[in-house]
Amino acid sequence: MGQRVVGCSGGRMRLLLPAGCGELLPRAARLAARRLLTSSAVAAAPCHGRAGPCLPPTAPCSGAPRRWSSSFNVPPSAEFVARPVGVCSMLRLPVRASAEGLDAAFVGVPLDTGTSNRPGARFGPRQIRAESAMVRRYNTSTGAAPFDSLLVADIGDVNVNLYNLPASCRLIREAYQKIVASGCVPLTLGGDHTITYPILQAVAEKHGPVGLVHVDAHTDTGDRALGEKIYHGTPFRRCVDEGLLDCSRVAQIGIRGSSYAPDPYKYCRDQGFRVVLAEDCWLKSLVPLMAEVRQQMGDKPVYISFDIDGLDPAYAPGTGTPEIAGLTPAQALEIIRGCKGLNIVGCDLVEVAPMYDVSGNTALLGANLLFEMLCVLPRVKTM
Numbered sequence: 467m468g469q470r471v472v473g474c475s476g477g478r479m480r481l482l483l484p485a486g487c488g489e490l491l492p493r494a495a496r497l498a499a500r501r502l503l504t505s506s507a508v509a510a511a512p513c514h515g516r517a518g519p520c521l522p523p524t525a526p527c528s529g530a531p532r533r534w535s536s537s538f539n540v541p542p543s544a545e546f547v548a549r550p551v552g553v554c555s556m557l558r559l560p561v562r563a564s565a566e567g568l569d570a571a572f573v574g575v576p577l578d579t580g581t582s583n584r585p586g587a588r589f590g591p592r593q594i595r596a597e598s599a600m601v602r603r604y605n606t607s608t609g610a611a612p613f614d615s616l617l618v619a620d621i622g623d624v625n626v627n628l629y630n631l632p633a634s635c636r637l638i639r640e641a642y643q644k645i646v647a648s649g650c651v652p653l654t655l656g657g658d659h660t661i662t663y664p665i666l667q668a669v670a671e672k673h674g675p676v677g678l679v680h681v682d683a684h685t686d687t688g689d690r691a692l693g694e695k696i697y698h699g700t701p702f703r704r705c706v707d708e709g710l711l712d713c714s715r716v717a718q719i720g721i722r723g724s725s726y727a728p729d730p731y732k733y734c735r736d737q738g739f740r741v742v743l744a745e746d747c748w749l750k751s752l753v754p755l756m757a758e759v760r761q762q763m764g765d766k767p768v769y770i771s772f773d774i775d776g777l778d779p780a781y782a783p784g785t786g787t788p789e790i791a792g793l794t795p796a797q798a799l800e801i802i803r804g805c806k807g808l809n810i811v812g813c814d815l816v817e818v819a820p821m822y823d824v825s826g827n828t829a830l831l832g833a834n835l836l837f838e839m840l841c842v843l844p845r846v847k848t849m
Contacts, residue, residue, distance in 0.1 A: 540613040541603050549599040555620040556655065557598045557837065562619040565650035569616035570843055572653050572836070573645065574623035575638060578819070579631045580660030580697040584786040586819030590829070591623060591655035593820035598833035608803060609848035610841035618840065621645075631696055635664040642668035646812075651843055653836055656816030658786070659686055662771050663701035669812050670710040673767040676811060677715030678702070679759060681801055682773035683722050683789040685734050685741070698817075706737055712766065713738040717759045719752075719801060720744050720776035723789040744792055752797050756804025763808050770805060770813040770839055772798075774832055782831055784823030795831060802838040813839040 541557045555561050556572035565571045574591030581587060603613055612618065624641045626634040642665050645652050654665060659682075670676055680686075680702070687706070688699040696704065705711045718734060722744035731741050740762060742755065775785045778792035793801075818832045840846070 536614045538613055538615070538617045539619055541601070543603070544599075554592070554595050556595050556833075557601055557620075560619045562621050565621055565645040565648045565652070567617065568619055568621070568648070568650045569845070570612075570618045570651040570653060570840060571621045571645065572618070572655060573621055573641075574655045575626065575657035575661045575665075576623055577626040577628070577634050577638075577656075577661055578658045578786070579626075579628055579634065581658045581786050582691065582697060582699055584819060584822060586821050587656060587658045587786060587817050588628070589820050590657060590816070590818035590832070593826065593829040594655045594815070594818060594832045594836070595620070597826050597830040598837070600830060601833055601837045604849060605838070605841045607799075608806070608841060610846050611849050612837075612840045612843070612846045615845055615847040616840075616843065631660065631694075635660070635696060639664035639667045643671065646672045651810070652812050653839055654812070654814035654816075655832075655836065656814055656818070659698040659701055659771075659773055659816045660696060661701075661816065662814055663696070663704050665812065665814065666701075666705050666710045666769060667708070669767075669769060670705075670708075673811050675709055675712040677712050677763045677766060677768040677808075678717070679763070679768060679770045679801070679805055679808075680716065680718045680773075681720050681771070681776040681793070681798065682718065683720060683744070683775045683792055684773070684787065685718055685721055685731060685739075686773075687733050703733070715763050715766065715768070716740065717762060718742065719755070720747065720793045722791060747793060747797060748791070752800040753804065756801060759804065760808060765809055767811040768805070768808045769811060770802070772802075772813070772815050772835060772839075773817045774815065774828060774835075775817055777831070782818075782823070782828045784819050784821070784828030785817045786819050786822075787817070798831075798835060799838060802835060802842060805839075806842040808842070810839075810843055815839070 539560050541559060552558060553561055576588040576591050578585050578587035604611055624638050626637055638661055642652060646668050686699055686701050687703045689703055691697055691699060716739040718739055719742040721741055734741050774782045775787055775789060776793055777795065777798060779788035781795050815832045815836050818829050820829055
């Protein structure tokens with residue numbers, strides 16, 4: 467099915483394009499009638515009094531027990547709506563044209579022009595959305611009930627320019643300025659790590675310099691490569707240059723790998739970053755570490771940036787710059803869950819390159835980590 471343009475303003479294409487490859491989802495049959503879904507039962511569902519259409523129908527229309535009802539958007543249950551049915555949206559949530567009226571939104575940024583090794587992260591958002599069909603409504607480990615607490619939707623992708631990296635950064639910054647200005651917390655599906663730089667430009671414009679919880683194999687604080695100052699190895703150097711980060715509140719976790727310099731972490735430490743090497747995380751729980759990180763971050767705004775290559779490639783091979791001996795999925799959960807209580811103003815999950823993992827496990831892991839980020843946002847209630 468061809469891509470639909472959302473609309474034009476002044477002759478320019480809108481920055482955000484809809485997620486997935488379809489428009490409307492068949493309406494779930496009422497549980498009492500137990501009717502089968504058909505392709506002709508197509509309708510747009512109102513977003514609980516909010517402006518703009520929401521697709522697909524939400525849980526109160528899907529036969530969920532009354533005690534589980536919510537006044538917000540919720541992922542449909544696979545007990546009533548088959549997982550392969552409908553628009554390929556994040557967590558099978560409704561698709562919205564903008565962030566207006568939302569508390570949090572999933573946003574795709576399908577850009578990999580800044581990649582230094584294996585390309586393919588431009589397909590990360592699409593595959594993460596597809597694998598996210600396995601993620602359910604409640605976090606039974608932490609008790610978090612994000613869809614009972616916040617109005618969440620998928621607002622599609624930023625319309626990046628794959629042939630011009632500076633232009634793409636401008637498009638991303640402009641799109642996120644609108645998202646952040648609306649009061650919505652963005653949860654981003656990347657894309658290579660270049661995208662965090664323009665996102666933080668927009669976030670810091672509203673919140674001032676932010677703290678950063680950064681999970682990665684690499685510090686991404688290089689100055690330039692091949693003469694260029696913008697690519698996926700430089701975003702946090704550029705953020706420091708522009709005063710976007712509160713450097714005393716930056717923690718980089720999972721850092722490892724060989725280097726071109728004898729002391730590759732000197733720049734980070736000179737800025738006041740806390741650098742936690744992967745070998746300092748081996749064979750241990752990271753709960754004590756995260757208690758220290760929470761104290762470091764305080765109550766000021768914090769951004770979470772999670773590069774999937776922070777995990778060992780045994781768990782997440784679908785990435786462009788894999789490094790051996792990384793973190794485990796359990797440690798990734800400890801890091802994100804350890805951010806609960808922080809003043810989180812945005813998150814991203816980057817560098818998923820699906821073609822290097824035919825199993826889909828890397829994207830599935832990314833989808834679950836984004837759900838965990840949603841679960842630790844401020845105002846999320848517990849069951």
